[in-house]
Amino acid sequence: MKQKVFNVWQLYVLLLLPLIHLFIFKYYPMYGAMISFKDYSAVEGILGSEWVGLKHFIRFFNSHDFWTIMWNTISLSLYQLIAGTPFPIILALALNYVRNQHFKKTVQMVSYAPHFISVVVMVGIIIQFLSPRSGIVSNIAGLFGYEIGNWMGVPEYFQSIYVWSGIWQNVGFSCIIYLAALSGIDPSLHEAAVVDGASKLRRMWHIDLPGILPIVIILLILNVGNMMEIGFEKALLMQNPLNIRTSEIIDTYVYKVGLISSVANFSYSSAIGLFKNVVNLILLVSVNHLARRAKQTSLW
């Protein structure tokens, strides 16, 4: 055993680097999470502040915003997960059956382009498009004699705008991984299916989909593990006083309560952040467990 380790010591040195990174940037900061159980004051420091137990958690659970914020966060990320998962798969399947390579490459390249637009610019584009006076959406609606109001100000539309603009932006980029998985499928399966007279739709259903299912499940597990964190910047930028009822999610709430309010409350906001991460961990472990029980791929 000792001899084995020593023979490949170079590999262990390589492994050391990511481990050090993990420790410094992921594990060491957890020491600061301690302040969610304390009344943190900058004068006393992290260790010197007084322990208060679960006070901040209880305050959060009892605050009258709690259920609204939880509901906004969970419904937004579920919406994103359910609406966002099928499109990259469909796009990858469709591209996979295009024989004209020029057409395929052009569509792919254009579909990647929005991914590289930064969040701020993206929200600017959304606001510009939906502007009730000069936006292109209201122009098109005007052609048909309709008048649309200010969609950014309608609380009911916030989630749809958020999710569908996200799909527009990321569908091309997320289909890359499925395209890679599709190209890894054994071509002899397809040849056999063609000889047996299977249509393209049948081949998709019986060869391609089972072939990429492991990747789909892994990505789904990872996405569920991130369920409580949805793009903080995008939600914050898309917020306005009119749609705050549906656009206030946990992350924006933490930001407002903990950092920009006049009485910054670090303990309270780190308690909320800790709570969020615990929920994420539970979700990740239970979805992984479900996947393993269903005899599918799982993370561990």
Add this chain to the structure above:
Amino acid sequence: METIREPFGDRVFNVVNYVVLSLFFIIVLYPLIYIVSASFSSSEAVVSGRVWLWPLNLLWMGIGQCSVIKKLRLDSGTRFFTPFLEH
């Protein structure tokens, strides 16, 4: 070598596939072109909603208002950008 003709269903599939992908292509590309056009158009044309696809009243004003370039013009002391920005 004689190739096997694709069955009718597959040819329908091909057509539908190309149509759907072309539609998708337009949906993704249009906003990108629009934003580039809008940034090169005069702000009146954008605000009044006359910009559809290509820039109108092509001016470098939209870009000229970009603070980075203004700053470049003010700071650098060179007259490189001024021919485009003076109007």
